[in-house]
Amino acid sequence: MAKKKQPVKEQSNAKYVRWFWALFLTGVIAFVLLFLSASAFGDLPDHTVLENPKTNLATEIISSDGKTLGKFYFNDNRTPIGYESLSQNLIDALVATEDIRFYEHSGIDGRGTLRAFAKMGKGGGASTISQQLAKLLFHGEGSKNIVERIGQKVKEWIIAIRLERQYTKEEIIAQYFNIYDFGNNGDGIKSASNIYFGKQPKDLNLKESAMLVGMFKNSSLYNPRSNPVGVKNRRNVVLAQMQKYGYITERVKDSLQQTDLDLNYTPESHREGIATYFREYLKKFMKDWINKNPKPDGTKYNLYGDGLKVYTTIDSRMQQYAEEAVQNHMIDLQKEFDIQNTPDRNPTTPFLGLTKDEVDGLLKRSMRQSERWRKMKRMKKSDEEIIKSFNTPIPMTLFSWQGDIDTIMKPLDSMRYYKKFLHPGMMSMDPETGHVKAWVGGMNYRHFQYDHVKQGKRQVGSTFKPFVYATAIDQLHLSPCDEFPDVPYTIEEGRWGNLKDWTPENSGLTYGGTRTLKNALANSVNTITARLMDKVGPSHVIDMAHKLGVTTEIPEVPSIALGTVDLSVFEMVAAYATFANQGVYTEPVMVTSVEDKNNTILYQFTPKTKDVLSEEVAYVTVKLLEGVTESGSGARLRTQGAEKWNAMYREIMTGYPYKLTNPIAGKTGTTQNQSDGWFMGMVPNLVTGVWVGAEDRAVHFRSITYGQGASMALPIWGSYMSKCYADEDLNISTEAFKEPETLTIRVDCDASGNASDSDALQNQGTVDDLDF
Incomplete structure (x- = not known):
């Protein structure tokens, strides 16, 4: 019996099905081979590195009442905290904005990845929170070279999957908040929340959390100090995402989008903040302690990178009261001193009981004892060159009780100016x-x-x-x-x-x-x-x-x-x-x-x-x-x-x-x-x-x-x-x-x-x- 010939349409459909499976299997095989050959794009971190990512951790100085007085750090002002120390507002804002299916995937969002491929990336990226953490931890910014970029993306996928296997979802979120650089020395969420709002991460409200999460897009561009309008717009995008996915109501979103950023900018640097003089004493104390107390392996602790916690006896409230009492009285006292030491009343002001020659001699001795003199001596400058520099006007910032003064002045005159202060x-x-x-x-x-x-x-x-x-x-x-x-x-x-x-x-x-x-x-x-x-x-x-x-x-x-x-x-x-x-x-x-x-x-x-x-x-x-x-x-x-x-x-x-x-x-x-x-x-x-x-x-x-x-x-x-x-x-x-x-x-x-x-x-x- 002769075989019945299939219709042309059925033959055509079968051909497309075969092509689909061939392309699909080729893609799967290529994807697997890409994963297997990922090492060709560079070494992948092993499990020990994943468990202990190399990040510099600042030493934290803690008051007797549990407040952070300051930190010691070179480049990274970072103090890690646990998931339980994060505001729920932060967590909700992050998931709504960066990875809504975070709790459903295992490191890679398949739907998002397919969408990104289909739209050639024009519809938004598909990086999950785990992938972004992998990028921050192990290779930073992406390469402009397409081949290298593909390799980096594959490594992100692999590391993200490994992260998901080794850590809980909560630990991944905490690591992501801890590792990110929010700018202005805000390394990690603890520093950022204190610097921008004077709060602990646990205490951040909804709009504060939305602003910080918005900065994940690009903290250099979305810097609250240099670009407040852009940051506000980005914060409002985060609030819109939270409303879209049901974390907040439309009424709350509309209300918060109309508000200002309301920053409480509190810089964390070695020369600013509370108890600065005590912190400088503490630095010397800790360096002496470190020299006498090595690690079990014989190496020295790093004051600026090992994440030490130093618990002090200073009470932050009493320290604040002391600094306020000093400032309030010294302003009054200095005002009266300046009234009594005008050039009309005292020709050698601010010095009393000295002749002009004695004052000149005192200033010369102070000049030779100054840091400027020491630095120029190290530069092999002659005494004549150094003295000339003290008499050459330069731009400088002077202290006053009414605020810093930007001016142009001879260094020698600035020395005399500073002598008057009590x-x-x-x-x-x-x-x-x-x-x-x-x-x-x-x-x-x-x-x-x-x-x-x-x-x-x-x-x-x-x-x-x-x-x-x-x-x-x-x-x-x-x-x-x-x-x-x-x-x-x-x-x-x-x-x-x-x-x-x-x-x-x-x-x-x-x-x-x-x-x-x-x-x-x-x-x-x-x-x-x-x-x-x-x-x-x-x-x-x-x-x-x-x-x-x-x-x-x-x-x-x-x-x-x-x-x-x-x-x-x-x-x-x-x-x-x-x-x-x-x-x-x-x-x-x-x-x-x-x-x-x-x-x-x-x-x-x-x-x-x-x-x-x-x-x-x-x-x-x-x-x-x-x-x-x-x-x-x-x-x-x-x-x-x-x-x-x-x-x-x-x-x-x-x-x-x-x-x-x-x-x-x-x-x-x-x-x-x-x-x-x-x-x-x-x-x-x-x-x-x-x-x-x-x-x-x-x-x-x-x-x-x-x-x-x-x-x-x-x-x-x-x-x-x-x-x-x-x-x-x-x-x-x-x-x-x-x-x-x-x-x-x-x-x-x-x-x-x-x-x-x-x-x-x-x-x-x-x-x-x-x-x-």
């Missing part, structure tokens, strides 16, 4: 634990890098006197109520190594009668301090100071009783804290622990303490110091004292609203020409020291009115403590200092044991004349 140093510490809570080493780290907390040392004036009194109480069992003659007192030549007779004066006070020790310390009576020094001897006072925490060498001469020695704020706070801690010295602590990027503890601080004084001697010294704020130079911290102070000095800094009523122990200090002003203040669980002065001691107030510690430094302490007390979460004590169970020394003096209010007012403005 500088602060402040540290606050818990006396029991030794934890340093606030550290303000200056007023602007970008312009002034010298740290006046630990690096700088200046004459301490009358703040040294409590060391003399404590020694006398310890050795002679003296009471605050014991009375001494208020008459001139001379320590004879050679008695304690002094080369001539020493007779300190009580400038501004009349002699006669007697004074209790409490009254004498409250009013900084030099003659009685000298008498006590003569009774105990300089060596015992020096020994006491060293036991209290002073590490600087102190000359063995009687005049140290009045504070002629240069000490740091750091040393003084640690020493005073021993009085507040019932005679136990606790070494100041700045770092409690260090962890690696896997949260393994590498270092944990062990407290270091030693008994210095009996509880009784420490308590009696504290009661003496309470007299300073009750009726002496620190009385302006009280309501009545502030009113009397303001009645006398209405020209500036009036109306300080301290009005503190709780027990406060403290001491002001002023050096002889008003170049240094100090205030040391204590409550039972917080000791704070403040110093104010200029870089050169020839720059100072002309009169004691503004140049004493009660004007220069005490207002910073009062403002800072007022802010701390207003924040009840800090639990700063308002209680009395703890009295020992056994107290054999009388501390409650009768009315004669304290200067009367009228006496205190009479002595205001002159008492710190005696702090030399």
Whole structure:
């Protein structure tokens, strides 16, 4: 029987089917071969590299209240976080915009890939979140060469599939957010959310999340600082995608699209942000630690790339209050200083008591000590060339309390300009634990890098006197109520190594009668301090100071009783804290622990303490110091004292609203020409020291009115403590200092044991004349 011939149409369809399967199988085989030959386009990362991608991780500095104070990094300001630390808004925005089928595929979106091939890429790309992560981790920007680009795309596919096998979907999303560079040092979502909005990623709202996700398209182009309009448009695209896929309603989308970006730009750099001076100290601390503590394999930790976490004792709230108190007072103080040091009033401004030749000599010495001089010397420049450069105008940016000034000026003139500024140093510490809570080493780290907390040392004036009194109480069992003659007192030549007779004066006070020790310390009576020094001897006072925490060498001469020695704020706070801690010295602590990027503890601080004084001697010294704020130079911290102070000095800094009523122990200090002003203040669980002065001691107030510690430094302490007390979460004590169970020394003096209010007012403005 003859075979029936097929219709022409059926033959034609069969041919097309065969062609389809042939092309399909060829494509599959080619696709498989492409995968198998992917190594021809370069090495693929093995599984160990996938588990530990090489990215630089910044060292994070963490405050005692869990806030990020800053980071150490070279190029990458990156601190990875887990999926649970991401806002759901971020996750929804990412999936809606970049990969809506993210939870359905295994690394490659087949539908999206076919669509991209069919439209030749004109309908949008088909890269999944996993592919984009692979690209960021292992080969960066695509090549312009078509062959290389195909190879890179194949590698993306392979790595994306491997990533999907080794990580959960949540881990892939977290890695993608962590690895992306959002610009402006915003490496990773944690840095970006803090830099652009001052928030943690968990706290980002809908429109903030949409803006950051929009930046994934191209953070260089969509930079909120340089292209806010473009970024807003891109954010609105993200919001539209979220509405399209049901994450938000059309009403919410329309409402948010009308809003501004509302940036809270907070740059993260080494010279900006909070606690800059402390961070610089911490950098040195960590480098020393790294040199002494290698990794298990013998290599050194990288401070800028190993993702260490440094847990510090600084409280971010107290640090903020301290910086605000310093800034607010220094603006007022500098304004008054500038008024008093105009060229009309002082031809050698800002220097006092120097001739023009002496000023020129001082500037020349400063020139040779400058970084500019050192750099040019390293460049083999001659002295003449360097001096000429100091006298050649150049563009520069100058600091001012009203904001930076862009100008053209001779470097030598800029040095003179900077000499006029008064500088602060402040540290606050818990006396029991030794934890340093606030550290303000200056007023602007970008312009002034010298740290006046630990690096700088200046004459301490009358703040040294409590060391003399404590020694006398310890050795002679003296009471605050014991009375001494208020008459001139001379320590004879050679008695304690002094080369001539020493007779300190009580400038501004009349002699006669007697004074209790409490009254004498409250009013900084030099003659009685000298008498006590003569009774105990300089060596015992020096020994006491060293036991209290002073590490600087102190000359063995009687005049140290009045504070002629240069000490740091750091040393003084640690020493005073021993009085507040019932005679136990606790070494100041700045770092409690260090962890690696896997949260393994590498270092944990062990407290270091030693008994210095009996509880009784420490308590009696504290009661003496309470007299300073009750009726002496620190009385302006009280309501009545502030009113009397303001009645006398209405020209500036009036109306300080301290009005503190709780027990406060403290001491002001002023050096002889008003170049240094100090205030040391204590409550039972917080000791704070403040110093104010200029870089050169020839720059100072002309009169004691503004140049004493009660004007220069005490207002910073009062403002800072007022802010701390207003924040009840800090639990700063308002209680009395703890009295020992056994107290054999009388501390409650009768009315004669304290200067009367009228006496205190009479002595205001002159008492710190005696702090030399």
